[in-house]
Amino acid sequence: MSETTAPAKREMQDFERVLTSSSSELARFDEPRRSPLQHIQHFLHSNPTVVPVLVLVVSTLIFGAIANNFFTAFNLTLIIQQVTIIGILGIAQTLVILTAGIDLSVAAIMVLSTVVMGGLSVNMGLPSILAVPIGLACGILCGAVNGGLVTLFRLPPFIVTLGTWKIFFALVLWLSAGQSIRSQDIDASAPLLKLFGGTFSLMGAQFTTGSVVMLLLFVLFFYVLNSTAWGRHVYAVGDDRDAARLSGIDTDRVLLSVYAVAGGLCAFAGWVSIGRVGSVSPQSFFEGNLDAITAVVIGGTSLFGGRGSIVGTLVGALIVGVFRSGLNLSGVDVLWQQFAVGALIILAVAIDQWLRKVSA
Amino acid sequence: MSTTIPSQNDLASRPTAGAPPVTTPVTDPVTPVLKGRGLVKRYGSVTAMDHADFDLMPGEILAVIGDNGAGKSTMVKAVCGAVVPDEGTLELDGEAVLFRTPIEAQAHGIEIVYQNLALSPALSIADNLFLGREIRREGFLGKYLKMLDRRKMHDFARTKLSELGLTTIQNINQLVETLSGGQRQGVAVARAAAFASKFVVMDEPTAALGVKESRRVLDLIQDVRARGMPIVLISHNMPHVFELADRIHIHRLGRRLCVVDPQSVSMSDAVALMTGAMAPPPAAEAVA
Numbered sequence: 001m002s003e004t005t006a007p008a009k010r011e012m013q014d015f016e017r018v019l020t021s022s023s024s025e026l027a028r029f030d031e032p033r034r035s036p037l038q039h040i041q042h043f044l045h046s047n048p049t050v051v052p053v054l055v056l057v058v059s060t061l062i063f064g065a066i067a068n069n070f071f072t073a074f075n076l077t078l079i080i081q082q083v084t085i086i087g088i089l090g091i092a093q094t095l096v097i098l099t100a101g102i103d104l105s106v107a108a109i110m111v112l113s114t115v116v117m118g119g120l121s122v123n124m125g126l127p128s129i130l131a132v133p134i135g136l137a138c139g140i141l142c143g144a145v146n147g148g149l150v151t152l153f154r155l156p157p158f159i160v161t162l163g164t165w166k167i168f169f170a171l172v173l174w175l176s177a178g179q180s181i182r183s184q185d186i187d188a189s190a191p192l193l194k195l196f197g198g199t200f201s202l203m204g205a206q207f208t209t210g211s212v213v214m215l216l217l218f219v220l221f222f223y224v225l226n227s228t229a230w231g232r233h234v235y236a237v238g239d240d241r242d243a244a245r246l247s248g249i250d251t252d253r254v255l256l257s258v259y260a261v262a263g264g265l266c267a268f269a270g271w272v273s274i275g276r277v278g279s280v281s282p283q284s285f286f287e288g289n290l291d292a293i294t295a296v297v298i299g300g301t302s303l304f305g306g307r308g309s310i311v312g313t314l315v316g317a318l319i320v321g322v323f324r325s326g327l328n329l330s331g332v333d334v335l336w337q338q339f340a341v342g343a344l345i346i347l348a349v350a351i352d353q354w355l356r357k358v359s360a
Numbered sequence: 361m362s363t364t365i366p367s368q369n370d371l372a373s374r375p376t377a378g379a380p381p382v383t384t385p386v387t388d389p390v391t392p393v394l395k396g397r398g399l400v401k402r403y404g405s406v407t408a409m410d411h412a413d414f415d416l417m418p419g420e421i422l423a424v425i426g427d428n429g430a431g432k433s434t435m436v437k438a439v440c441g442a443v444v445p446d447e448g449t450l451e452l453d454g455e456a457v458l459f460r461t462p463i464e465a466q467a468h469g470i471e472i473v474y475q476n477l478a479l480s481p482a483l484s485i486a487d488n489l490f491l492g493r494e495i496r497r498e499g500f501l502g503k504y505l506k507m508l509d510r511r512k513m514h515d516f517a518r519t520k521l522s523e524l525g526l527t528t529i530q531n532i533n534q535l536v537e538t539l540s541g542g543q544r545q546g547v548a549v550a551r552a553a554a555f556a557s558k559f560v561v562m563d564e565p566t567a568a569l570g571v572k573e574s575r576r577v578l579d580l581i582q583d584v585r586a587r588g589m590p591i592v593l594i595s596h597n598m599p600h601v602f603e604l605a606d607r608i609h610i611h612r613l614g615r616r617l618c619v620v621d622p623q624s625v626s627m628s629d630a631v632a633l634m635t636g637a638m639a640p641p642p643a644a645e646a647v648a
Contacts, residue, residue: 046535180481228506229494232487239482246478248463250494 018267030095045355048300048308052315053299060317063326069324070329073205079321084211084276085110085285086320088269089292090299090313091221092262097296098225098306101150102159106266106286107143108168112265115172116146117279118181121190128190130136136267142168143263147281165289174319181280181318210272215314216263222310234258239306298348304355319344391454393418393559393590394439394470399448401434408434409445410614416559421581422592423601423622427610427634433563435611436594440472452558469557475564477548481537485516486510489551520554521546524583542573546627549580560589568601578604580602598627606624610634 045051063072072236089106096103117135120127143166149160197211223233233254236244245251250280274280301308320341327337396414400407408431416422426432437449439445440457449494450457452468459465460470462472480486490513496502499507505612517532526546536544545565552560565581581604595601601608602622610617610633618640625633625641632638 085440173574223505227508227510228507229496229508232491232494232508235483236480236491237486239480243476243478243480244491245470246462247473248466248486285568308482 026268029060041355042232043352048352048355049315051351052298052300052319052348054310056319056322057321059326063322067221067326067329070326073203074204075325075329077205077207077211079325081206081208081212081276081319082324083295083317083321084208084214084294085269085273086291087214087289087314088217088272088315089288090295090317091217091310092265093292093296094267094299094301094308094310095221095225095234095258095260096157097238097293097301097303098234098305098308099239099253099255100241101258102147102161102293102303103157103259103262104161104289105142105146105165106170106262106269106292107268107285108165108172109139109263110270110273110288111272111282111285112142112168112172112175113139113295114274115176115282117193117271118186118190118274119175121193122181122185122251122280123187123291127193129351132192132271135270139270140260143266144260145254146263146274147259150254150259151255176280176282179283181261182284183278186279193271193280194275194278195273208276210275213272216315217268218310225310230254235306237248237305265338288350290340291320294345298312298344300348302352303349304356307352316348382556389418392416392451393453395451395454396439397449397451398507399435399438399445399450400433401438401445407517407614409413409438412611412615413618414439414609414616416590416592417588417607419585419588420606421585421593421604421610423593423595423605424611425595425598425601425608425630425634430611430634431614432594432611434614436561436563436592439465439592440470442472445477449580455465466555469555469559471552471556471560473545473548473560473562473565475567477544479536479544481549482535484533484535485521485539485547486513486532488627489513489517489520489554516554519549523587523621524553524580526550526580540573541569542576543579545569546580547574549577549584553584554589555591556589559592560644561592562596564596565593566595574600598630601630602626610640612636 047284069075089110092106093103113135116138117128118127119129120134121131126134143155146157146161146164149155149164196208196213199206199207200209201207225234231246233249236247236249237251237254237258241251244254273285277284290334295317296308296313297303297316298315298319299308299312301312322339323344327340362643367431392415394416396412398411399409399414401409410431412435414435414437424432424436436580437518438445438448441462441464444458444460451500451567453472457468459468460472465472466534480491489637495509495516497507501507502509521532524546525545535545539547545568549560549562551553552562562581566577569577576598581591593601594603605622608620608622608630610620610630612634613636620630620633620641622630629638633640
């Protein structure tokens with residue numbers, strides 16, 4: 001141990017000499033000059049809901065110009081009515097997707113809850129004041145099963161909910177014996193189930209209480225996600241689960257609660273759907289799962305978690321509604337509605353990928 | 361109190377080195393902030409920590425160095441709750457403690473700056489500072505609506521960041537992913553310094569940074585020490601260790617080999633001790 005000099009003082013070796021002329025500014029992260037496109041990218045990155053809002057406004061204006069009767073109070077409120085169920089399922093789906101998960105079973109939970117509510121109150125004669133809470137509890141339980149499998153057994157949410165989708169759907173067919181419950185029977189024995197089917201007029205427009213409740217739920221979950229610790233934790237868990245855990249967040253508890261709340265929301269959507277559809281059918285809302293994911297994705301929420309907003313989901317659901325209604329009223333074949341929605345999904349995901357590169 | 365570790369000789373010194381028998385005096389006129397004795401952690405047949413001792417004194421920067429696989433990270437994890445030792449005792453300010461999780465250690469006023477920073481990139485600086493310990497509004501809004509007190513959190517965040525001279529961060533609502541590596545480190549250090557009441561552990565705080573940014577972070581670490589907060593610094597960067605540390609804990613083969621004074625030991629000696637090329641210095645040179 002004769003060389004006691006510090007490494008900094010020792011003589012330079014040949015291969016190191018070139019370094020004297022090289023830049024010592026190793027880490028420069030801030031780009032001093034940005035192109036206009038980069039400015040837009042940064043702006044949209046910090047305000048991800050702007051794109052869906054623009055799409056909604058522009059498409060509404062275009063359909064208003066080309067489609068007959070589009071810009072009537074009746075049609076616009078009809079669109080809101082049409083997106084009521086998908087909107088509520090979309091809230092549930094947004095919560096799950098923000099945690100970097102996905103819930104393929106939302107519609108199955110919803111239909112299962114309606115079958116439980118309808119079966120208990122209409123077929124078994126239980127007072128509907130009891131049947132409704134039991135149905136809601138059933139939804140929360142289903143969500144908790146999803147959440148339990150995701151957290152306790154560390155299974156991927158996609159696979160878990162693909163499985164429970166099938167399981168819940170099988171339970172639907174078993175409990176209902178494949179039979180629908182007719183509207184008249186509900187009216188006769190359990191009118192509470194149709195609570196959210198009521199309509200009222202306001203300035204020539206027809207509103208259902210269900211769509212008002214949907215809008216209130218969006219307000220509620222906007223508040224919860226942005227102004228409570230739980231909401232911040234949902235984002236943190238989806239953004240970087242390890243970082244969230246090391247910061248002292250009980251990530252499993254957050255995930256479990258997200259799936260349970262989502263299940264409860266699905267059950268609530270089921271209650272609203274009985275009012276909207278009028279009957280309880282085991283075959284209804286077969287595409288509800290994917291429609292809810294569509295609304296979330298078009299609304300700018302990232303499938304990779306941690307990024308997005310609940311407002312975006314409302315806008316996303318409305319965009320789908322506007323396209324369906326507008327293309328319908330323009331006399332375009334139904335198949336082009338599917339085409340347009342598909343193109344919107346791909347566009348939304350492409351924009352999300354582009355915006356993510358800001359931080360890369 | 362003086363502790364002798366008899367087996368240290370045959371572990372550390374080579375037969376040819378002919379070093380005198382070594383004792384590492386751990387005389388404590390002052391109560392250590394954290395004192396670990398005889399810490400053991402086994403993973404199956406592997407003993408990652410073999411009766412390791414650890415002392416952190418008030419107000420000091422204690423650097424922990426050791427070769428890869430020497431078990432220094434296991435020991436530091438045991439100190440901050442990420443690993444539960446199989447044997448041994450920990451005393452925090454003279455009182456026996458046991459941390460089963462990092463959150464329990466956090467509750468005792470121990471904060472860790474992880475190498476990967478443990479920040480949430482998509483959240484703002486303020487959100488990150490309070491992640492896991494958000495402040496709620498008082499009264500009805502906080503109690504029943506669980507509303508967060510953003511103003512209080514923002515004021516606190518702004519105060520803490522400017523106390524540490526992180527004034528380059530203008531907007532505490534800025535998302536962490538838009539910050540540079542050094543700024544992120546600054547946020548992580550500020551978070552630890554703001555909430556620690558006992559000490560802060562920093563794991564390789566400069567490993568991912570460039571020259572200029574490292575400089576900034578080293579200054580920041582000294583600022584934190586100047587405020588009286590003891591720091592455990594884990595680093596492979598010898599110049600940084602020698603610049604900052606008041607004492608250097610050299611870890612070898614799962615235990616503390618010795619604690620040296622950076623003023624009296626050269627960097628290459630420290631490396632030699634770490635790798636076993638040299639026997640620990642006699643007791644007189646070791647710093648308690």
